Amino acid sequence: MSDYLTSTQSAKILFCLLVWVTAFLFVFKMASPTSGIYPTIWVFASAILLLLWLTMRYSKKWAQSLHIIPIPFNWTLIALLFGLSYWQIDQWLMSYLLQTDRQADITAWQQNTANYHPISLFISSVLFAPVFEELVFRGLMLRALLQKANGFISVTMTALLFAAIHLSWPEAISVFAVGLIYGWMTVKSKSLIPALLAHITHNALTYWQYASA
Secondary structure (H helix, E strand, O other), rough: OOOEEEEEEEEHHHHHHHHHHHHHHHHHHHHHHOOOOOOHHHHHHHHHHHHHHHHHEEEEEEEHHHHOOOOOOHHHHHHHHHHHHHHHHHHHHHHOOOOOOOHHHHHHHHHHOOOOOHHHHHHHHHHHHHHHHHHHHHHHHHHHHHHHOOHHHHHHHHHHHHHHHHHOOOHHHHHHHHHHHHHHHHHOOOOOOHHHHHHHHHHHHHHHHHHHH
């Protein structure tokens, strides 16, 4: 067991996560669960546990390998303010610059999630999704890339991949931009916690907008 994850070990973990999440989503799609619990809550929860377990098996300093490092208060404040500010910018970008029909998106989301308990939607969208995505992109992936390339290339690559998995256009433009900033926060603070706090703040505001409309 090494002190820190190597790029090869990180790649193995990413592959395991890809297989696990793909299989989990396939099973849920086939089973069509009707418990009222939003299905992705189980996908994210299990994937987070798998990621942490594999990282602990490979690395003695597993927390540092994932950029899970305490931060000073000023970074906490920066993260929360950025999450709030970027949400406002994102609303303007989507509604006015890119001319997306936000109300249609909200209506579609409400129809698709009407049969699920709101608390499960909140936990999945506001807590588990940001935790999983930040552990993967600004934790596992960014650290592996920084072992091979400089900060600019590493942050840009993770932002591109972050945008790619969201599979939506033109929202991918906004996701790429915020991915760059999350990556910059992680490199500068040497911790993924600022990016995670900003991500949770953004998702919480979006959830409130969609659920209360």
